[in-house]
Amino acid sequence: MSAHIPVLLEEVVEGLAVQPGGRYIDCTLGGGGHAAAILEHSSPGGQLLGIDADRSAIGQAGAALASYGDSVLLVNDNFVNLESIARANSFQPVHGILFDLGLSSLQLAAGERGFSFQKDAPLDMRFDNSKGKTAADLVNSLSENGLARILLEYGEERLSRQIARQIVQNRPVSTTLQLAAIVEKAAGGRHGKIHPATRTFQALRIAVNGELDNLKSALLQAIGLLGFEGRLAVITYHSLEDRIVKQVLSEESRDCICPPETLICVCGHKAKLKLINRKVITPQAAEIKRNPRSRSAKLRIAERLMKSNEKFVSIGRYYVLTEVKSSGWRKTSVRRNLQKEVLTM
Numbered sequence: 001m002s003a004h005i006p007v008l009l010e011e012v013v014e015g016l017a018v019q020p021g022g023r024y025i026d027c028t029l030g031g032g033g034h035a036a037a038i039l040e041h042s043s044p045g046g047q048l049l050g051i052d053a054d055r056s057a058i059g060q061a062g063a064a065l066a067s068y069g070d071s072v073l074l075v076n077d078n079f080v081n082l083e084s085i086a087r088a089n090s091f092q093p094v095h096g097i098l099f100d101l102g103l104s105s106l107q108l109a110a111g112e113r114g115f116s117f118q119k120d121a122p123l124d125m126r127f128d129n130s131k132g133k134t135a136a137d138l139v140n141s142l143s144e145n146g147l148a149r150i151l152l153e154y155g156e157e158r159l160s161r162q163i164a165r166q167i168v169q170n171r172p173v174s175t176t177l178q179l180a181a182i183v184e185k186a187a188g189g190r191h192g193k194i195h196p197a198t199r200t201f202q203a204l205r206i207a208v209n210g211e212l213d214n215l216k217s218a219l220l221q222a223i224g225l226l227g228f229e230g231r232l233a234v235i236t237y238h239s240l241e242d243r244i245v246k247q248v249l250s251e252e253s254r255d256c257i258c259p260p261e262t263l264i265c266v267c268g269h270k271a272k273l274k275l276i277n278r279k280v281i282t283p284q285a286a287e288i289k290r291n292p293r294s295r296s297a298k299l300r301i302a303e304r305l306m307k308s309n310e311k312f313v314s315i316g317r318y319y320v321l322t323e324v325k326s327s328g329w330r331k332t333s334v335r336r337n338l339q340k341e342v343l344t345m
């Protein structure tokens, strides 16, 4: 099985400002490549909470990160439950949170998961294959209009109507190769380097896993878990998810989000973030050459701002972060004092 090569690795470590003794959450653990780099740079004393909806990713990353012992805590869950996962494990506030969205090379290479049209397999595509509807369930039950909408919205597929019609005419569709052949026929064969089924597979994967629905909520939860000057790093691979990330980060870095025509602010919204990179970070040519799957990656980084009256609630206790703010949250001694204080509260 081909290993997953972590994308924009140095940029992520730098963007998260990983420091010894820091506490980090990797919301998309995958093969554990980013997690390992974060643990390396946060040593000694660093801690990492890794989350993945895919049970096999937890198993594989668990083996890869075994040498870090109890500095690592892995949870098999959807990141839409981020806040409750962090609370249940007393893992807040944190110094940094990473989202590296989409699917890993491990999942793509595992033919039986149904993510790839290169291998014949049942049309599944669930990150968590223990629950929820499969891609086969969707293609065999949705109306032609419903299918076309998914292909257009999540795949930005120009031929959404033709493909949806072909799918409906050829139901039941149960395997990856069957679906790929139907799409290829609807597209009138192959043109250029990109397989005509690429967008259809992307669209179905996004729909099956509710990828866009979960993202905004998870990002807002992440912002709430960051300590003063904590960093959020998000890597996206297509414009739909990047648009959501850009919008959330932009809104959360503004003091007012009233419509532009409003003369006096009525929303009362306060900025929780400062944008670290105004221009999106993309891989260098050398990385794309080494790892072609990185070519569409976009990295955005933001830093948590903290108002003087903000507090963290943790298992019924309060972390008062104004103290951390005045003493410098990034200093290990301060963090130790804070932990002592919390333990004795």
Ligand SMILES: C[S@@+](CC[C@H](N)C(=O)[O-])C[C@H]1O[C@@H](n2cnc3c(N)ncnc32)[C@H](O)[C@@H]1O
Residues within 6 Å of the ligand: 004, 005, 006, 007, 027, 028, 029, 030, 031, 032, 033, 034, 035, 051, 052, 053, 054, 057, 077, 078, 079, 080, 100, 101, 102, 103, 104, 105, 127, 214
């Ligand atoms: C691009 S891979 C991450 C690779 C990882 N950064 C590495 O270095 O190996 C994305 C991972 O996120 C997981 N994932 C995607 N959406 C998720 C969600 N909503 N909740 C939890 N995990 C999710 C996928 O199962 C996949 O393993």
